[in-house]
Amino acid sequence: xxxxxxxxxxxxxxTAVPFFVPTFIVVAVIAVVIWxxxxxxxxxxxxxxxxxxxxxxxxxxxAGATASDGPPEGP
Amino acid sequence: xxxxxxxxxxxxALRLAAxxxxxxxxxxxxxxxxxxxxxxxxxxxxxLVLGWGHRSGRITVLARLARLAERGPGRxxxxxxxxxxxxxxxxxxxxxxxxxxxxxxHISHGRDEGPLxxxxxxxxxxxxxxxxxxxxxxxxxPKGERPGAASVRITRDWHAPAxxxxxxxxGFYALLGFPLDDVWHRIxxxxxxxxxxxxxxxxxxxxxxxxxxxxxxxxxxxxFRGPESQQPPGWVRYVRRSMHAGGLLIGLSVFQAEYDFxxxxxxxxxxxxxxxxxxxxxxxxARLWAGRGGAVCAVAFYMLVRGGVSVLVxxxxxxxxxxxxxxxxxxxxxxxAALLLARRPLALGAVAGALIGTAGFGAEYAWSQVAFRLxxxxxxxxxxxxxxxxxGVAGGLCGALLAEGLEGRAPRxxxxxxxxxxAILAVAAAVANGLLITVPPDRTATxxxxxxxxxxxxxxxxxxxxxxxxxxxxxxxxxxxxAAWVTVTGWxxxxxxxxxxxxxxxxxxxxxxxxxxxxxxxxxxxxxxGRTLAGVPIYLPADPAIGAREVAAPAExxxxxxxxxxxxxxxxxxxxxxxxxxxxxAVVLLCTLALVLSLGWGVARIARRLPGPASSGAPPEPGT
Numbered sequence: 001x002x003x004x005x006x007x008x009x010x011x012x013x014x015t016a017v018p019f020f021v022p023t024f025i026v027v028a029v030i031a032v033v034i035w036x037x038x039x040x041x042x043x044x045x046x047x048x049x050x051x052x053x054x055x056x057x058x059x060x061x062x063a064g065a066t067a068s069d070g071p072p073e074g075p
Numbered sequence: 076x077x078x079x080x081x082x083x084x085x086x087x088a089l090r091l092a093a094x095x096x097x098x099x100x101x102x103x104x105x106x107x108x109x110x111x112x113x114x115x116x117x118x119x120x121x122x123l124v125l126g127w128g129h130r131s132g133r134i135t136v137l138a139r140l141a142r143l144a145e146r147g148p149g150r151x152x153x154x155x156x157x158x159x160x161x162x163x164x165x166x167x168x169x170x171x172x173x174x175x176x177x178x179x180x181h182i183s184h185g186r187d188e189g190p191l192x193x194x195x196x197x198x199x200x201x202x203x204x205x206x207x208x209x210x211x212x213x214x215x216x217p218k219g220e221r222p223g224a225a226s227v228r229i230t231r232d233w234h235a236p237a238x239x240x241x242x243x244x245x246g247f248y249a250l251l252g253f254p255l256d257d258v259w260h261r262i263x264x265x266x267x268x269x270x271x272x273x274x275x276x277x278x279x280x281x282x283x284x285x286x287x288x289x290x291x292x293x294x295x296x297x298x299f300r301g302p303e304s305q306q307p308p309g310w311v312r313y314v315r316r317s318m319h320a321g322g323l324l325i326g327l328s329v330f331q332a333e334y335d336f337x338x339x340x341x342x343x344x345x346x347x348x349x350x351x352x353x354x355x356x357x358x359x360x361a362r363l364w365a366g367r368g369g370a371v372c373a374v375a376f377y378m379l380v381r382g383g384v385s386v387l388v389x390x391x392x393x394x395x396x397x398x399x400x401x402x403x404x405x406x407x408x409x410x411x412a413a414l415l416l417a418r419r420p421l422a423l424g425a426v427a428g429a430l431i432g433t434a435g436f437g438a439e440y441a442w443s444q445v446a447f448r449l450x451x452x453x454x455x456x457x458x459x460x461x462x463x464x465x466x467g468v469a470g471g472l473c474g475a476l477l478a479e480g481l482e483g484r485a486p487r488x489x490x491x492x493x494x495x496x497x498a499i500l501a502v503a504a505a506v507a508n509g510l511l512i513t514v515p516p517d518r519t520a521t522x523x524x525x526x527x528x529x530x531x532x533x534x535x536x537x538x539x540x541x542x543x544x545x546x547x548x549x550x551x552x553x554x555x556x557x558a559a560w561v562t563v564t565g566w567x568x569x570x571x572x573x574x575x576x577x578x579x580x581x582x583x584x585x586x587x588x589x590x591x592x593x594x595x596x597x598x599x600x601x602x603x604x605g606r607t608l609a610g611v612p613i614y615l616p617a618d619p620a621i622g623a624r625e626v627a628a629p630a631e632x633x634x635x636x637x638x639x640x641x642x643x644x645x646x647x648x649x650x651x652x653x654x655x656x657x658x659x660x661a662v663v664l665l666c667t668l669a670l671v672l673s674l675g676w677g678v679a680r681i682a683r684r685l686p687g688p689a690s691s692g693a694p695p696e697p698g699t
Contacts, residue, residue, distance in 0.1 A: 018111035018200075022119035023207050027243075029123060030214070030229070037230035050203045 115204075117533045118318045122208060126215040130233070141216055149295070151307040155216035155236060156295025163209035163242060163288055167322065171329070175384050178269060178332050179394035182431055185567035185595065186265045186646055199277070199473050200253075206284050207246025213239025223298040225684040230431045236298075238291025248670045249280025255663065262655060264621070264648035268340045269333045270664040279667065282326025286477065286674045289319050289364075290681055293481050297685045317369050320361030321376030327353035327470075328381065335385075335397040337448025338566060340643055342608060343455045343559045345509040347436055349464035352502060354405035354435060354469025355428040356477070361406075362413045363420055363478030364429075368405040370413075377402055388426025395571050398446045402437030405431045409471075420475040421486065421494070429470025432464030439463075448573045454559040454604060461616050469498035475680055485682035495675050508652065518554045518636040520600055520611045522547050524628065528589060542589035543628070547600060547615070549689040550584030554636070558604035563613070568596025576600075592628045599642050610639040617656065621646050 128134025141154025149157020177195035184336050187193045217226070225235040252501035256273035259266070268274070290316070299306075307315075331353075333339040334346045355613050361373035389396040408430035409423075416423035436459065443451040451459065472494050479485050486494075524543040544562065561584055565572035568591050576584035590598050592614040600611040611634050617625035623645050640647065 017108065018115035020250050020253045021112075022115045022122075022204065023247055023261060025119050026122055026207075026211060027247060030211075037233075 081329045086442065092275050093323065118204065118208075126211065129215055129219060132218075135210070137216060139216075145305075150305060150311065151299055151301075152295030153217075153222070153298055153300070155213050155222055155239065156298075158216065159213040159239065159242065159291065161208040162212060163206055163284065164322070166202045166205025166209060166317075167281060167284065167309060167326075168200045168202075169205065171325065172384050172387060173198030173200075173202055174278060174281075174329065174402045175332065175388045175397055176392055176394060177390075178230055178336065178634045179388050179397070181267060182336055182338055182395060182566050183570050185597075186267050188217070203246060203249045203277070203281060205246075206281060207243055207250060210241070210243025210284075210287070211237050214243055220298075222224045223294045223685060225294055225681045237677045237680050238287050238294050239291075241287035241290060241673060242284055244673055245280045245281075245284035245670060246665060249277055249284075251666065252276035252280065254665075259659065262354050262648075263651055265644075265646040267644050267646060269330075270341060272660055275330070276663060276666060280334075280670065282323075282329050283670060283674060285319060285323040285326045287386055287482055287628050287677065288322070289360075289477070290674075290677045292316075292319065293483075293548075293681050293685065297483075302601050313365050313369070314372070316365035317361060317372035318376050320357050320365060321373035321380070321634070323360065323511070324353055324357035324373055324377045325381050328377070328400070331400070332397065334447070334449070335399065335594055335617065336571070337398075338564060338571065339449065340639065342509050342512060342606070343451065343603060344459045344462045345440060347432075347455070347459040348466040348502075348509065350400045350402075350439055350466075350507050351405070351428070351431050351435060351463040352466035352470040352612070354400075354402055354409075354431050355424070355467040355472075356370055356407050356474040357470075358402070358409045358431075359420075359424045359471045359474030360478045360481075361474075362409050363417070363475060364481050365421065367413070367417075368410065368438065374402040374406045398448070400439055401442035402444070404442075405435040408435050410534060420474060420479050424473075424475030426470035426471075428466075429464055430467070431471065432460060432467035435467065436460045436463040449560050449562070449575075452557075452559050454557050462505050462509065465501050469501045469505075470641045473498050475627040480678035480682035483682060483686040483688070485679060488679065491679060499671065511606060513606045514609045514638045515554070515607055515636065518609075519550045519633050520547050520599070520636060521550065521627075521631070521633040522611070522613060523659065525585075526589065527630070541593040542591055543591055544586045546579075547576065547586075549582045549584075549602075549636075554582060555584075555602055555604055556581070556584035558602060560601060560603045562601045562602050563598065565596045565598035565614075568594050568598075572598070573598075597642070597645075598628075600640075601639065602636065608639060609635055609636040610642050612642050613641070615645070618645060 080469070125134060125137050129137040137158075138154070141158045144157035144161065145152070145154050147157075152160075155617060173195050177193060177199060180195050183185075187196075214229065217234060217236065221234045222236040223501050225237045225366045227237050227240050229235050252273050255276065256271070259271065259273045263592060266274075269278075331349045333341070334343075334349075339346070358370040358373060361369040363369075365372065378399065385399065387396045388394050409427040412423055412430055413429040416426055440456070440459075443449075476485070476491055476494060485491055523546045525546060526544045528540070528542045555561055561576045561578075563572070563574045563576060563586055568592070574586050574588055574589055574590060577587055578584055590613070592598060595616050596614060597616070598612075598614045600613060602609050602611075612626045614628040615623070615626040617623065
């Protein structure tokens with residue numbers, strides 16, 4: 001493809017930057033927060049993610065019941 | 076319809092093409108990139124600072140806004156659900172307006188010169204970022220409390236509602252469409268159609284975010300600990316749920332946009348499939364979740380918003396009119412089925428879906444005769460109804476599962492998963508069936524131009540506003556018989572021209588109004604009959620940027636019937652290996668499956684962990 005085609009017939013990646021980089025930054029920050037928390041280790045919360053436990057534990061405010069499912073976003 | 080006949084000379088693409096050798100790729104828009112990047116940086120910084128400040132307790136803006144929302148539209152839900160919901164709602168409306176405006180611009184003006192060269196991309200960008208922001212708000216806001224048993228652990232002392240995570244995920248998925256779209260255009264050339272895989276990501280992420288909002292509403296209702304006096308009256312809840320379901324109907328209907336405008340690039344049987352799928356899913360969910368009349372209210376909300384967008388795009392903005400399906404008939408199907416089956420949700424989903432696919436299909440068939448540029452014809456009646464039944468039943472079952480999950484009841488996981496997977500497979504099979512097209516070989520069309528304006532005797536044979544009628548003779552004569560459409564379609568010349576041809580005798584058709592044959596117009600004969608989807612170019616302008624030559628329209632010519640893609644999407648590159656296309660499509664498909672399965676996971680999670688009625692004080696029902 002010619003140089004002319006580069007401008008006209010394709011979106012230059014650089015012009016799409018403001019469209020997606022902000023989102024990626026926010027996701028990256030949250031990912032870093034999660035990573036640092038997991039790396040701190042000696043987690044008092046129980047690692048077992050048993051749904052039944054949550055049901056028994058009441059609707060909210062139960063510190064023992066945690067969900068370790070990761071945020072299921074994107075690839 | 077005749078507004079397009081005022082030609083305005085060569086389009087911007089050609090002007091730019093003359094300038095491009097002097098400019099590096101992307102150079103022309105550098106200042107715009109800087110402005111947009113600065114705007115994006117401010118938005119990002121604001122979101123990060125507010126989020127960090129809220130969690131560290133240094134900035135209370137978010138907390139105060141959340142308390143405000145608790146007293147306003149989000150009554151009866153805690154701030155982490157009350158604040159993101161209106162943010163997402165406004166963002167979705169903005170994105171929807173941008174989307175229809177953008178499609179309208181592409182139909183009338185052709186491809187973009189870049190993501191910032193098109194003003195309609197800004198509302199899409201702001202809207203999608205707003206959806207993502209709403210999700211992030213719901214994730215960031217809960218502090219010092221666990222937002223319900225279905226919440227997701229972020230860190231040891233930070234839990235986020237599943238609906239918030241899903242909402243952010245849906246926004247992220249949609250925005251991921253931008254860079255992938257770019258890569259796609261690099262590899263394959265621009266695909267000027269709504270149904271490009273990456274375009275589907277952009278609109279699908281926004282459309283499906285409604286499911287995440289519904290999940291968030293449920294979590295918020297269950298976690299609400301405020302006084303009884305702050306509980307919203309029943310009608311507020313009813314309206315809110317109907318609006319959510321109406322929003323889902325809008326979200327699922329965006330895939331029909333090419334049909335709404337009258338320039339579908341795929342077989343017509345897709346339209347009844349998509350209408351029935353959207354109606355089945357959203358309206359069954361509306362009826363079960365909101366209660367009696369919920370489906371009709373959801374359609375009323377749909378008409379208000381989607382009709383409003385059509386009016387805005389068509390009149391103040393001055394672009395093309397997008398029709399809407401007549402969803403009220405489908406709503407009545409659901410309401411009627413619910414009279415008997417309201418207590419058996421899955422049966423209701425299946426029966427209402429079947430009704431939508433038959434009676435609803437009939438109503439849409441009649442409606443299409445007056446509402447759509449390309450009305451349905453007997454050619455698609457049988458297959459269209461079969462597609463509609465498949466879409467209606469699959470959608471109805473998914474809608475029933477969704478509503479059941481939102482009510483804290485769900486069938487056994489194996490049953491739910493089986494139904495969900497079956498519905499996805501059925502819809503995939505129906506879509507694949509619709510994509511199977513053929514271009515019959517050895518068929519030609521002989522075009523004789525009539526009533527040429529200006530007449531050929533004038534000194535300027537290629538005037539800036541050349542138009543003509545035409546008589547078209549197909550060979551062999553039975554090449555076109557009982558077609559779904561035979562039209563002359565012109566677009567991208569600063570307007571849209573769709574003229575359904577009149578049959579004079581077997582194989583011979585004529586136009587009913589002059590067609591544009593000048594400037595940037597791309598004008599062709601379109602034939603769709605059964606699986607045949609083909610076209611004959613009449614006039615195509617030279618397009619140096621993509622190395623395409625002009626296809627002129629002499630007074631009489633004979634051309635072969637050919638595949639439409641090379642005419643409608645001239646920007647596509649040829650010679651890209653098939654496996655590259657398959658691999659790229661697989662990436663997009665994986666992203667999409669990840670989103671759909673995540674939403675299914677979210678609904679199953681709240682069904683499992685937040686069983687029973689929505690009021691917070693009620694004891695949970697025994698789990699299954």
